[in-house]
Amino acid sequence: MTTDSAAGGPRKPSIYDVAERAGVSHMTVSRVLNGHPNIRESTRVKVMTAIDELSYTRSSIARALATNRAMRIGVIIDNPGFYGPNSVLRAIEVAAREHGYAVSSFAAGDADDRGADAGAVELLTQGVDALCVIAPRASSLDLLRQQAISVPTLVVKEEPDDQMHSVCIDQRAGAAAAVRHLIELGHERILHIAGPPDWFDAKARTESWQVTLEAAGLPVAPPLIGDWSSDSGYAFGRELELGDATAVFVANDQMALGLMHGLAERGIRVPDDVSVVGFDDVPDARHYLPPLTTVRQHFDKLGQAVIGELVAAIEGEETEERELIQPELRVRASTARVSPA
Structure with missing residues (x-):
């Protein structure tokens, strides 16, 4: 429900209206919107229901001004022409929008051995709040490690990384x-x-x-x-x-x-x-x-995990134990039992 503004017109609902409708604090609403990992599912459902009922939308501009952030995440994607890396990028963009962030991407490839290195420089120059590296090769990641990166950085790969956050499908x-x-x-x-x-x-x-x-x-x-x-x-x-x-x-x-x-x-x-x-x-x-x-x-789950981890890092929050997203075998007609000799 909206209230009338001083000018007599309807006022857009605020985060405080959502908090009142859900029966929680405005900080809890903020944590839900930012994908905080330590929110109870019942609380998250109440907040999301209140958001839907009030048709609440966040203003990225207002939030950026209030937090002194760009509200933008930089993504370096290795060889984006392949289905896997491209699908991860799309999933990250969807999840980022749900959290009020935009995505700037930089495509690196085999033709440019310094692609990841150049991508980090370009994206950091734009003032992004965090970096993500999709489908990295070992060589591209080695180049990236040489950069002095001052924002939270996440790499999409299975093995844990000493210098960066990591999320992956198993x-x-x-x-x-x-x-x-x-x-x-x-x-x-x-x-x-x-x-x-x-x-x-x-x-x-x-x-x-x-x-x-x-x-x-x-x-x-x-x-x-x-x-x-x-x-x-x-x-x-x-x-x-x-x-x-x-x-x-x-x-x-x-x-x-x-x-x-x-x-x-x-x-x-x-x-x-x-x-x-x-x-x-x-x-x-x-x-x-x-x-x-x-x-x-499940690229959608991967995108949500990437953004949840990065937003928590941006907010200075502790994240839960690293999770490997489980894939799923789809059995169709290209496999069959071995025929007897």
Whole structure:
């Protein structure tokens, strides 16, 4: 409900109106809006219900003036043309808007070895309140460490980092689920097409594939190194000697698509002759021929976790123990039980 202003017109509801409606303090409302991790779910629901009932919207300009902040988060994204990094960026933008922040991004890539370094300089010059690095390669992160960064910085990678906050989807759990699925179907020779070894996510998926096979007492062949593109998967599909391998775990869906295309041109049927599992669950994966069994990454949850962590750091709040977001295996028609010899 709005009240009349001195000029006689309706006044937009304030944070104090929300607090009164929800029966909490205005500081509690602020903490809910900023994604504070130590808010009870029942309190959060009351505050969000009051916000909806009052049609309350925050003014980023007013908040920036009151807090002396830019209300902007800088994001350095490595190779944004790939589905995974781009999806994380979109999710961060959505979550940032919900918290009253805008996002400025800087695209780094293989053609610019100093991309991350230059991105940090450019974004910090804009006066951002925090930095996030998406899908980093080891080399780009090493360059970033050389910068004297005065704002909270978060890197999206699985391993904890001594110098930066970190949030990630559990890459190892996703890869393990994919490989265990194939083992449960009776596959004993499972090849792996990996992403570039300089990428943290590719490294984690490859290591998990190897560890899972070893734990099951199964042989481990050297991984095949792709470049995330469907073209590299297609090249493997045209040339790969399967031998006695009956399944392939592929580090992303785009390479899996190319692999199945190349195999089909050779008359090798999926899943009759070889099962294929991807990673990401791109929107088109369920329309591949055959529909692709893959590991779904919940990018929306990742975006919320990134922004929650950064806003808490901006506010000087303690954050809860680091959480790895769990992926989900989506079983479709590209995998099948091993046919009896």
